[in-house]
Amino acid sequence: MAIEVGGKTLETDEEGYLVNLADWTEDVANAIAKAENVDMSGNHWEVVNFLREYYNEYQIAPAVRVLTKAIGKKLGPDKGNSKYLYELFPYGPAKQACKIAGLPKPTGCV
Amino acid sequence: MLHIVNKSPFEKTTLASCLAHAGPGAAVLLIEDAVYGATTLNAAEGALKGALGRVAVYALGPDLEARGMKERVIEGVKVVDYAGFVDLVAEHKTSQSWL
Amino acid sequence: MTEAAMDLEAEAAGVVKKFMYVNRKAPYGTIYALEGLEVVLISAAFDQDVSLAFLDDGVYQLVKGQQTKGIEVKNFSPTYRALEGYDIEKLYVERESLEARGLTADQLLVPVEVMGRDELVRRMEEQDVVIAF
Known part of the structure; x- marks a missing residue:
């Protein structure tokens, strides 16, 4: 599986966890949160x-x-x-x- | 001949056996957990020190670093990187991994 | 079901048993040390009386200054420092194993209780369950 953030494709496992820790940014966090229906406060x-x-x-x-x-x-x-x-x-x-x-x-x- | 050992001298007797069987001019390369055998101030160092005049002993640097043992290498043991590992294999007509 | 699994189930009935995890392997040459550590972390959820013993090459797991970048393996040594937060505070290290390897307690990355072989054996015999890695 994968997610798209800012035009980049990032690899995730079958449950949506990032495969490479180094891929993480605040934008990535916001994208994952959105997919989980979590409104980041x-x-x-x-x-x-x-x-x-x-x-x-x-x-x-x-x-x-x-x-x-x-x-x-x-x-x-x-x-x-x-x-x-x-x-x-x-x-x-x-x-x-x-x-x-x-x-x-x-x-x-x- | 190049002898390669990968188990700790405290867990297996392969290093002792290898040193006993390595002829004059042979090279012994310690990798993975065998790098503990290349370190000072322990009960196993005597056997290795005794062999140093007779055989060349090498230890793989990244394995020493991983285990926090880089500062404890016995004097006379040469630390090599992966490229050095490849060179050793290429330089010797035969190599033997002690399992 | 293994004996250990049955003992973990006994906890559901509120029985607290003494578990000792015995670590005898160096950290990176085999997978035992890492797998053992994971089992310990998982079992912490069962609120048992847990202790860890480090002997033979197992004492090498606790050496300070491990840097695994060069072998491209995860450095799991910092995780031993998380054990306290999991309420696992009984870390026993065998004095003879340390001495044979030229190590002292201040070269280890967590506070431990160093004890002689006889004392360690005595504690091992007190356990309900001993699991070795």
């Missing part, structure tokens, strides 16, 4: 950027439980809870936000 970007930083540091996409805890630590308890994160990313903060962030699917997600 500042709060969405906060989570997406957090995920990218986490991946840079640890070379994995975090499990949802780990993400929730880490967000709470960094952005406060009103954001570090599943309700808040699922409202932003209805198909799962780990799965859907990782896709928009251009990361592989979190290890252990099926």
Whole structure:
């Protein structure tokens, strides 16, 4: 599979995750979000950027439980809870936000 | 003759066996996990150091780097890149991979 | 179903068991180290009492300064630092294995508990499940 962004064709896997992490740009994120019916707000970007930083540091996409805890630590308890994160990313903060962030699917997600 | 070893000296005895069987003037190339055998300050280095006068020992640089071992190479072991690997194979009439 | 899978199912009933993952292989020459790490990350979701043991060439997995660009393989060493966030904090390293390889705890990329072979064996014997890679 593939997506088209700004005239470029980017390869994705069968679930829509980018194959090459280096292909990611903010425009790519917006395009993936649009396809997922997610309207990117500042709060969405906060989570997406957090995920990218986490991946840079640890070379994995975090499990949802780990993400929730880490967000709470960094952005406060009103954001570090599943309700808040699922409202932003209805198909799962780990799965859907990782896709928009251009990361592989979190290890252990099926 | 070029001998190629790819397993750690702590996991397999292939490096010890290879060194025992490498004749004078032979070359030994350590790749993949065998590069740990080219490093200092460990229990396996004596055997390799003992062989250095008799055989030429090479280790693959990218494998050393990957394992964080580049700064610990035993003196006298020559570090080669992939092109150097190809040269070694080309220079020797025969090569043997120790499995 | 394997014994380990049955033990994971027991967790559904609220039973916490002691799992030890034993790492004995160097990081890039074979796939064991990476696969083992992934299993550990996945199993973290089951809220069990997990510990990791590093012995023999497994201690090489934790060496600082790994740079894999030249062999075009993913450097997964930073992922060991994520284990704490997964509440996996019991990392045991066998002293004899470190010493044989001329390594010290400060050359490792995460805080670990270094212990002698006898102590490590004692902890291994306390486990409900031991899974080796």
